[in-house]
Amino acid sequence: MSEVRRGVRLLHPRYWAPAVVMLLVLLALWTVGAERLPYLLPPLSDLWDTLAGDPAYFLRHAGVTLGEALGGLAIGFVAAFVLAVLVSESVLARRAIMPVAVVLNVTPLVAIAPALVVAFGFGPAPKLIVTALICFFPILINTAAGLRSVSREVLQVFRTVHASRWELLRHLRIPTALPFVFAALKIVFPLSIVGAVVAEMSAAGSDDGLGTVILVASSMNRLAVVWAAIVVLAVMGSLLLLIVTVAERRVLHWHESTARPSR
Amino acid sequence: MSVPAIAVRGASRVYASADRAPVEALGAVDLTVDRGRFVSVIGPSGCGKSTLLRLVAGLESPDTGSIEVGGEPPERAAAAKRLGLVPQRPALLPWLSVLKNVTLPARMNRRADRGRTLPDAAELLRKAGLGEAMHVLPGELSGGMQQRAAIVRAFGLHPDVLLMDEPFSALDEFTREALQEQLLDLWEELRATVLFVTHSISEAIRLSDQVVVMAARPGRILEVVDIDLPRPRTQDLVLSPDFHDYEVVVRQYLRDAFDHEHQLPRRRDGGDPR
Numbered sequence: 001m002s003e004v005r006r007g008v009r010l011l012h013p014r015y016w017a018p019a020v021v022m023l024l025v026l027l028a029l030w031t032v033g034a035e036r037l038p039y040l041l042p043p044l045s046d047l048w049d050t051l052a053g054d055p056a057y058f059l060r061h062a063g064v065t066l067g068e069a070l071g072g073l074a075i076g077f078v079a080a081f082v083l084a085v086l087v088s089e090s091v092l093a094r095r096a097i098m099p100v101a102v103v104l105n106v107t108p109l110v111a112i113a114p115a116l117v118v119a120f121g122f123g124p125a126p127k128l129i130v131t132a133l134i135c136f137f138p139i140l141i142n143t144a145a146g147l148r149s150v151s152r153e154v155l156q157v158f159r160t161v162h163a164s165r166w167e168l169l170r171h172l173r174i175p176t177a178l179p180f181v182f183a184a185l186k187i188v189f190p191l192s193i194v195g196a197v198v199a200e201m202s203a204a205g206s207d208d209g210l211g212t213v214i215l216v217a218s219s220m221n222r223l224a225v226v227w228a229a230i231v232v233l234a235v236m237g238s239l240l241l242l243i244v245t246v247a248e249r250r251v252l253h254w255h256e257s258t259a260r261p262s263r
Numbered sequence: 264m265s266v267p268a269i270a271v272r273g274a275s276r277v278y279a280s281a282d283r284a285p286v287e288a289l290g291a292v293d294l295t296v297d298r299g300r301f302v303s304v305i306g307p308s309g310c311g312k313s314t315l316l317r318l319v320a321g322l323e324s325p326d327t328g329s330i331e332v333g334g335e336p337p338e339r340a341a342a343a344k345r346l347g348l349v350p351q352r353p354a355l356l357p358w359l360s361v362l363k364n365v366t367l368p369a370r371m372n373r374r375a376d377r378g379r380t381l382p383d384a385a386e387l388l389r390k391a392g393l394g395e396a397m398h399v400l401p402g403e404l405s406g407g408m409q410q411r412a413a414i415v416r417a418f419g420l421h422p423d424v425l426l427m428d429e430p431f432s433a434l435d436e437f438t439r440e441a442l443q444e445q446l447l448d449l450w451e452e453l454r455a456t457v458l459f460v461t462h463s464i465s466e467a468i469r470l471s472d473q474v475v476v477m478a479a480r481p482g483r484i485l486e487v488v489d490i491d492l493p494r495p496r497t498q499d500l501v502l503s504p505d506f507h508d509y510e511v512v513v514r515q516y517l518r519d520a521f522d523h524e525h526q527l528p529r530r531r532d533g534g535d536p537r
């Protein structure tokens with residue numbers, strides 16, 4: 001189906017009305033909640049005034065957190081992708097790397113954030129490391145599985161023309177792995193924000209990032225600021241996910257996972 | 264006499280596995296295929312047809328005996344890109360257009376292409392009735408069209424030896440017959456030696472100069488039937504008494520192959536593990 005027709009279809013209330021109704025219900029519940037539990041939820045008007053009152057403040061801190069998240073993600077991605085190629089090409093590498101990767105995965109990585117702060121101080125380094133570590137495993141596992149998922153028949157066809165390992169990797173394995181890589185990215189983009197925020201909160205002396213904003217504001221009981229920062233984080237995460245999904249549709253237009261159901 | 268296109272001498276292949284008795288997929292098989300001939304291999308499931316094809320393709324090595332393709336080991340023939348393979352499923356790459364799929368083998372192992380002129384892929388596709396579909400992704404084509412593209416891909420390198428493993432088995436009767444015809448047209452033009460695995464007696468007879476009947480446990484050649492029918496093998500010929508006689512002969516050998524199998528103790532497992 002053409003992009004334009006798809007876009008027009010999404011404008012139909014059938015598509016957006018349910019979500020909008022749901023949002024209105026939640027806002028109504030919030031309003032009621034804020035009256036009953038003033039120590040948990042600020043009134044929506046306060047939230048709005050806080051955000052609208054100093055948008056530059058939130059944008060600046062959001063920029064810092066986003067930078068840490070994307071930077072860490074990029075480092076984790078490159079490391080995981082390279083290792084996934086190694087692991088899929090060499091049994092020796094697989095036996096060496098996978099056990100360590102699995103142990104890393106079951107380690108509660110947010111718990112090492114304080115240790116990293118001790119080691120690296122309040123600069124960006126511990127935040128990038130925590131984010132990279134959190135993103136690492138899902139990318140490694142998915143990419144390695146994807147690289148190995150080339151069908152036996154396809155491999156046989158290209159082995160009978162003596163394609164080199166590099167040619168098989170570049171022309172067959174990496175494209176075949178792309179749907180797996182995108183599945184990993186959809187998990188890892190939101191996770192990268194979690195990593196950055198947790199690392200900021202562990203570094204109790206740093207002075208920017210939305211995690212720091214939340215930590216400081218909650219210690220001073222400024223509920224509206226806490227929730228404003230949370231809302232900004234949620235919006236940021238959603239936008240990242242949207243970007244990955246759109247990129248996936250473009251890159252994987254040939255793949256069945258992006259085929260639209262007929263209704 | 265010139266060097267045969269395929270020479271299999273006493274080749275055997277045993278698959279050992281930890282939890283089962285070793286399977287003698289092929290037991291000392293001899294087969295010689297002359298240049299430019301179309302040879303079909305038929306036999307009960309598990310008699311080693313695919314194994315034979317993999318050995319000739321150089322994808323595996325025999326445990327004993329030797330295999331030569333055009334007088335040299337299969338690995339060398341593969342390195343020189345003189346082999347083509349059409350597997351049971353089309354095995355096209357879903358992210359490449361039909362034309363790009365067909366020309367991909369030419370972009371790999373380029374050293375072997377030096378000093379060769381390859382057939383025009385677009386022209387071959389047009390001949391195979393895929394002229395309109397050239398720039399379309401494989402996912403948008405029918406199974407028959409996909410298999411045609413896979414055949415054109417294999418012919419695209421102008422290989423000396425073409426190995427086909429039940430390429431039409433997933434297609435309906437009519438598509439199958441149309442594809443047989445197109446395969447013969449391409450073969451008449453490009454003249455490769457073809458080793459063609461099939462389960463269909465009439466398909467084997469219609470396509471081939473020789474039909475090799477195999478039996479299982481151990482995989483072996485029971486009989487080689489020469490098919491002395493004129494070419495082109497038209498639809499009329501398929502309905503002729505001569506054709507029918509060949510069918511009777513091959514069917515009888517095939518029945519023998521099955522009987523051989525059932526005299527042996529029954530297998531523990533139900534089916535083919537692959």
Ligand SMILES: Nc1ncnc2c1ncn2[C@@H]1O[C@H](COP(=O)(O)OP(=O)(O)OP(=O)(O)O)[C@@H](O)[C@H]1O
Nearest residue numbers: 278286288307308309310311312313314315535536
């Ligand atoms: N990689 C393998 N590992 C273990 N056993 C195998 C392997 N490949 C084949 N075999 C066994 O070798 C025997 C011959 O297999 P092969 O696939 O060559 O048979 P086939 O004649 O092609 O059968 P079909 O008509 O079902 O395709 C079978 O018993 C099969 O189980």
Ligand SMILES: [Mg+2]
Nearest residue numbers: 312313314428
């Ligand atoms: Mg087979």
